[in-house]
Amino acid sequence: MAGAYIHIPFCEHICYYCDFNKVFIEGQPVDDYVAMLLKEMRMVMAEHPDEKIETVYVGGGTPTTLTPKQLATLCQGVHDILHFDSGEFTFEANPNDLLTTDKLQVLHDYGVNRLSIGVQSFNDEVLKRIGRIHRAKDVYVAIANARKVGFDNLSIDLIFRLPDQSRDDFLNSLQNALDLDLPHYSTYSLILERKTIFYNLMRQGKLRLPTQDIEADMYQDAIDLMEAHGRHQYEISNFAKDGYQCQHNLLYWENDKYFGFGAGAFGYLGRDRYHNYGPIKQYLTPLHTEHLPVLAHHLVPVSEQIEEEMFLGLRTMRGVSEKRFYERYHLTVDAVYGETVPELESQGLLQRNDGFIRLTNKGKFLGNEVFQQFLLDEPLI
Incomplete structure (x- = not known):
């Protein structure tokens, strides 16, 4: 039994805090990327014909930047190549990609049964400051559209300790999130990662962040408010109604096996941890010549x-x-x-x-x- 992580590195906009492997989608060879992603999956699974995939998680970047046709191609490939018939099938999404139901309908039709939506805040000014291009009103439309299509296993992410964010502001976002009555929530403290806009601003002394005490208060507020609403903390940053814990992420936390597909993806099979090339061209080139795009293997002691x-x-x-x-x-x-x-x-x-x-x-x-x-x-x- 294993999980599969699939990386879609394309974004319409780069958020100021994000250090994940991603590129602007404009001008990128997206169709070729999807085709080579499926090719990588075929090549890897040919080496593991008996491996049962029980969870699939498509992350990014922003997977929902793909067109409905590209989404359909990818999802069909997941079922055909990974022999994935049932189990948790998660897609990450941005609210602004769900303002119509076309992409949602494709995902639902092809068996995706869980959405993780990057909201981060319900304060439009905060969203602008962190480089998000959606606004709070878009979140409500996205959730309504997802429910209309038939999704019920929905999760949203919130971030605290954001620049110039007050405790009251984060409390307000928590309350707005809980008012949506979703089965799962994730909330993370801002981490300043190298090679991000925020990291550079911090180095220049231009990033005003809440104090450690306020950060701790925000985290305690999240724990208390989630519990009061029946969303039980099951991991440091994750809260869920009973039966809605993210099964794919539990594989990671239980130190179990997972395949990694796509540019910059990591996999962990037995003692073999491997890492794919991150840049799109370096990822695609070996696949065009029938080679796997693995940058390095690490035999874990x-x-x-x-x-x-x-x-x-x-x-x-x-x-x-x-x-x-x-x-x-x-x-x-x-x-x-x-x-x-x-x-x-x-x-x-x-x-x-x-x-x-x-x-x-x-x-x-x-x-x-x-x-x-x-x-x-x-x-x-």
Whole structure:
């Protein structure tokens, strides 16, 4: 069993905070990209004929910049090549691509059953400041159109700690989001990534961000408000009604297998982590000559697998299963982290019960500091 991530790198506009692999769509060889993407999928799956794909996630970039015809070609290819008959099939979307139902109808007709819509804020001034081209009114039209076509598994993303954003402003966005009564929400704190407009502004001293205390208040507001509305936190940044947790992302957090298709995509199969070429031309060229577009393979050492088991598992509210840890690595957690876990427990950052190790509420706010404690000084044999 495995998941499949498919990357569509095209955007109509580049947001100021985004560091994902993306390009302006104008002038790009989009039809050729879709054709070569399907070719890559055929070549890879020929090497894994017995692998069952149980989740598919199409991300970007902005997958919904594709035309209805291109979307249909891609979705049909997913079913035919990946032998994907049922399971969670997610598309990322921007609100401004869903102002009519044509693309939504194609996605629904071809079996897409989950949409993740990038909203980020319900404040038009904030949206302008972060480089988004949709406005709050577009979100309502997009959600209404999605429901009209037949989608019910809908999620939206919100970002907090945005430039000049107040706590009240984020609370207002949270309330507006919850008023839509969706089954799933994701909310992320702004991270300043290199090679983004915001990173450059920060380096120039021109980016006014909320303080760490206000950021913490915003995160606690999200946790409290989501829970009050029956959207339970199941991962550091994700909240859902029961039964609507994102199954594809759970594959990542459970350190399971997934294929990566498309420019800049990562895959993880057994111990093999591989990375495709990012630039469009470098991705397409090998495929035109019957070669896979893989830039590099990395054979993940056991030590690194164990570190990731802890980092990723602790992101979830379920936590790290001690039984699963032992079955995977033939070591107990105590054999590897016999001093680390008790120390973090004593600091009130971890709790250990029912065979699981989890972050406490305090630990959620200091997640990165906690995760660093699970880096191993020496590799395990």
